[in-house]
Amino acid sequence: xxxxxxxxxxxxxxxxxxxTLQCAQDMNHNSMYWYxxxxxxxxxxxxxxxxxxxxxKGEVPNGYNVSRLNKREFSLRxxxxxxxxxxxxxxxxxxxxxxxxxxHFGNGTRLTVT
Amino acid sequence: xxxxxxxxxYQHVQEGEDFTTYCNSSTTLSNIQWYKxxxxxxxxxxxxxxxxxxxxxxxxxTFQFGEAKKNSSLHITATQTTDVGTYFCxxxxxxxxxxxxxxxxxxxxxxxxHP
Numbered sequence: 001x002x003x004x005x006x007x008x009x010x011x012x013x014x015x016x017x018x019x020t021l022q023c024a025q026d027m028n029h030n031s032m033y034w035y036x037x038x039x040x041x042x043x044x045x046x047x048x049x050x051x052x053x054x055x056x057k058g059e060v061p062n063g064y065n066v067s068r069l070n071k072r073e074f075s076l077r078x079x080x081x082x083x084x085x086x087x088x089x090x091x092x093x094x095x096x097x098x099x100x101x102x103x104h105f106g107n108g109t110r111l112t113v114t
Numbered sequence: 115x116x117x118x119x120x121x122x123x124y125q126h127v128q129e130g131e132d133f134t135t136y137c138n139s140s141t142t143l144s145n146i147q148w149y150k151x152x153x154x155x156x157x158x159x160x161x162x163x164x165x166x167x168x169x170x171x172x173x174x175x176t177f178q179f180g181e182a183k184k185n186s187s188l189h190i191t192a193t194q195t196t197d198v199g200t201y202f203c204x205x206x207x208x209x210x211x212x213x214x215x216x217x218x219x220x221x222x223x224x225x226x227x228h229p
Binding site for chain 1: 120123144145147149155156157158159162164202204206216217219220221222
């Protein structure tokens, strides 16, 4: 089992460019999440999808959009990248968002915006 | 909103010394989870605590959940170089009347172990 797969692993963008981060899980999980990790800030939730067909804002949604394409896939889009979006992005999934289930993380995407 | 504070931010120890990281929440938690992230890696789930005053052990790791369910700690006895990484706590607080709870992560404690 691959678990949670993120692409790409690394990306460099110029300010104003757009891109989509892809995430897919093969564990039949209902809930999927996008986090960003910055030094000293822990993991901050950008958007989440409690179940297929629903998406909601997390703690830091500005500048991002998401699409829950199907149960497996949850993408994160930066429409106009800014240097403040330089970060490591993690996708995660878990069985059901309302229960005490652990998060399974992908390997991350390291994004630099110049 | 809910805040989860974790201290210390950094901890440097000699191999064989003990290590503790502490987590404090501004609100009562339903449960708390702990994750470990190796350098360059992704967070990996370690354990979950649910009951007030709960203590769980995994080999040299001891996890505690406070009586008021607002704080937690992770203690590592006799650290080894394999313990290097960042340790995160993540608290779950049910949002009002909805059944969906959001995990809020602490800032993490970066542990380095000198051989």
